[in-house]
Amino acid sequence: MTRDDAAPLGRCTFLGPAGTFTEAALRAVPGAEQAELIPATSVPAALAAVRAGEADHAMVPIENSVEGGVSATLDDIASGDDLQILREELVQISFVLVGRPGVELADVRRVSTHTHAWAQVRGWVEANLPGVEYTPSGSTAAAARALADAEPGSEPFDAAVCAPLVAEQTGLPVLARAIEDVTGAVTRFVLVGRPGPLPAHTGSDKTTLTVPLPDDHPGALREILDQFATRGINLSRIESRPTGEGMGKYFFSIDLEGHLAEERVAAAMGALHRIFPGVRFLGSYPRAEHRPVAVRRHTSDDAYRAGRAWVDGLLAR
Numbered sequence: 001m002t003r004d005d006a007a008p009l010g011r012c013t014f015l016g017p018a019g020t021f022t023e024a025a026l027r028a029v030p031g032a033e034q035a036e037l038i039p040a041t042s043v044p045a046a047l048a049a050v051r052a053g054e055a056d057h058a059m060v061p062i063e064n065s066v067e068g069g070v071s072a073t074l075d076d077i078a079s080g081d082d083l084q085i086l087r088e089e090l091v092q093i094s095f096v097l098v099g100r101p102g103v104e105l106a107d108v109r110r111v112s113t114h115t116h117a118w119a120q121v122r123g124w125v126e127a128n129l130p131g132v133e134y135t136p137s138g139s140t141a142a143a144a145r146a147l148a149d150a151e152p153g154s155e156p157f158d159a160a161v162c163a164p165l166v167a168e169q170t171g172l173p174v175l176a177r178a179i180e181d182v183t184g185a186v187t188r189f190v191l192v193g194r195p196g197p198l199p200a201h202t203g204s205d206k207t208t209l210t211v212p213l214p215d216d217h218p219g220a221l222r223e224i225l226d227q228f229a230t231r232g233i234n235l236s237r238i239e240s241r242p243t244g245e246g247m248g249k250y251f252f253s254i255d256l257e258g259h260l261a262e263e264r265v266a267a268a269m270g271a272l273h274r275i276f277p278g279v280r281f282l283g284s285y286p287r288a289e290h291r292p293v294a295v296r297r298h299t300s301d302d303a304y305r306a307g308r309a310w311v312d313g314l315l316a317r
């Protein structure tokens with residue numbers, strides 16, 4: 001059984017408040033206009049709402065083309081009750097600096113934003129606001145709204161780094177535009193639900209999984225990679241994250257090109273499960289770029305089926 005693409009989003013939570021890049025990603029999903037959008041204060045809070053059944057889906061950031069993986073998401077979906085990624089969205093990222101009313105760029109001493117946003121404007125800040133004090137916030141929009149909602153004169157900081165949309169929504173003065181260090185940066189977001197039928201295989205799919213690293217297993221990383229290499233499976237992301245259970249305890253978070261419904265992916269996942277029973281399947285879903293996955297002839301479904309038919313024929317002699 002495959003998931004119905006036209007299934008309603010229902011109650012959909014996201015890293016809020018209104019005006020985050022995450023909200024922009026959610027609004028790009030067909031059917032978002034009919035969904036009930038529920039802002040969450042953090043990624044773990046959004047995912048907890050899905051696990052508890054208080055929301056049907058959550059949109060959360062997972063990877064940025066400049067700053068890499070979003071740890072809060074990678075760590076949260078890797079533990080606790082299983083969740084499933086249903087689709088991904090790519091959003092072009094450009095930041096503005098908004099200030100409290102009346103402040104000039106030269107007067108800015110304290111700035112707030114999300115840590116991932118801060119990492120993407122570090123060069124601009126060093127060049128234009130040297131020595132400025134940084135306060136992390138739950139999201140870019142949370143920083144801007146803290147500024148907009150404060151009593152005049154008691155703002156917690158002078159400026160916030162956020163999306164141009166939030167500047168419009170709050171009416172805060174824009175002190176600088178396009179302050180990102182890398183033009184054309186992209187953040188990848190995933191729509192997450194509770195485990196259920198997989199989205200249909202499209203030929204341009206991605207699969208996300210995690211593999212815990214056992215303590216006493218020399219060459220474990222190589223054994224994981226071998227499962228993909230021998231089956232011609234390309235990885236688009238692999239990173240290690242601490243499990244939080246003690247020094248040296250890690251898991252790998254992996255995206256591969258392909259769908260669990262493909263023989264080579266199913267075979268690799270089955271093999272991983274034999275070697276590392278703690279492997280966690282986090283979903284197979286269409287790639288946002290819709291670029292077809294290149295499959296080498298000898299690792300195609302047809303080749304797998306032909307190989308199995310040959311062996312079955314030998315056994316049936």
Ligand SMILES: O=C(O)C(=O)C[C@]1(C(=O)O)C=C[C@@H](O)C=C1
Nearest residue numbers: 020021022061114116139140187
């Ligand atoms: O704070 C936001 O607006 C978010 O949606 C989060 C987030 C992230 O986690 O990377 C999303 C995109 C940008 O890269 C900066 C922040």
